[in-house]
Amino acid sequence: MLEILLNWLAEPKNWIPSPITTVIALLALAVANSNYRRKSGIDIAGSYRWEVDFRTDQPYIKELRLENRKDKAITIYFIFLKIGNNIYLELQNHEDNPLILKAFESYRSELDLIAGYTSKAIFVNISRALLDDSISKEIVLATGSGKFHIKKKIKHWHAREAFFQKPEVSLITPFVVAHRGTIVGNRTKYIVEIRDTHTDQVTSLLTFPNTLSELPEDVGLTILPYDLESIENLELFLLNSQKKGIFSNSSNFNIILNPHYNDPSHGIKGSHIAAKNLINFWHACFLGKIKRLFGTSNTLIVSKSKSPHQLVSKVRSLSIWLNNK
Incomplete structure (x- = not known):
């Protein structure tokens, strides 16, 4: 094999690489460089969110996010928030049980309320x-490779940004109601807890109005609109069903009126919001901006409280609360 290689090198014409060989060599070099850059060093992006709460007198870091953007695991012992050049706020201590951030893994943690x-x-x-905001802040990690300053921020966009920038934007969130783990809609009028009289434990839940197929052993069971007119009528209906053997004799019924019930005869609950196309939306934004520019400005009421949780927005809490401190 060595003799063949030496004979091949002895020919001067073989010293000039062919275009195909050059392309293959460059591709191999690019792949090797990409693999090296992907695995070498540390590349972590991070972000945090502070919050104020009526139960404490100082703001605190509520949420922490980290993203490992390298194809290698990182061992983290401590997580700090560096404020200015002289303050290191300890966010998490993993010294006894190190945090292993796996390759391309995302980490999210909610921090506890402080005293x-x-x-x-x-x-x-x-x-x-x-x-x-004028004071610099960055997340600093104590890793197995030493101290690491997180320079890259996680661009975690939320629709609330558009909501606060343009009053014409509507931010809509689902309103979900649950009772003991059972999701309840606003067309559900009654929630019935079936308790065992011997143990006083809730054995099952029923909701009304409901389909007969969701009731236990409902052969021959008929629910009339009259049975749903009041709690008393529904209770009488359940007791009569118990006498027929639909429910056990040890069952006790606790009927709860759904506070979010909306009678179907009243239509859909809530004010109507129409979706606008691009032209109508920008037209509404333009008219709204004109009204805000030439309309009567509202007087800003400054709170006398020194606690930021009593103020409405973060901007106001920063400008007003700091001036009062």
Whole structure:
């Protein structure tokens, strides 16, 4: 094999690479460089969200997100938020049980409510530094490879940004009601808890109005509109069903009126919102901007409270609360 290679190199014409060989070599070099860049070093993006709560007097970091953008696992022992150049706020301690961020893995964690901040066993106030956007902040990780500053932010977009930028945008969220794990719609009038009289434990749940197929052992069972007119009528209906053997003798019925019930005769609950096409939407935005520019400006009512959770928006909480501190 070596003799063949030496004979091939002995020919000067073989020293000039062919175009195909050059292309293959460049592709192999590009693939090798891509694999090296994907696996070498640390590339983590991160973001956080602070929140205020009436149960505590200082803002705190509520949510933390990390994204590993490398094809290698990262071991994390501590997570800090560096505020300015002299404050390291400890967000999470994983020293006893290190956090392993796997390749291309996303990590999200909700942090607990705080009762304050301490430094050298003394309570400190970092509210101004935490809320002031003019003070630099970055997430710092203590990893198995040493200290790592997260420079890249996770671009976590939410429709609330468009909602706050343009009053013409409607941000709509589903309103879900559940009772003991059972989803209840607004056409459900009654929720019936069936309890065992011996153990006082809820054995099952029924909702009314309902289809007969969802009732237990419903052979020959008929529900009339009269039975659903009141709690008393429904209770009488259930007791009569119990006498027929539909429910066990040890069953006790607790009937709850759904507070979100909407009578079908009243139509669909809520005000109507029409979806606009692009032209109508921009026309509404233009008219709204004109009204805001030339309309009567509302007087800003400044709160006398020094707690940010009593103010409406983060911008107001930052500008008003900091001035009062």
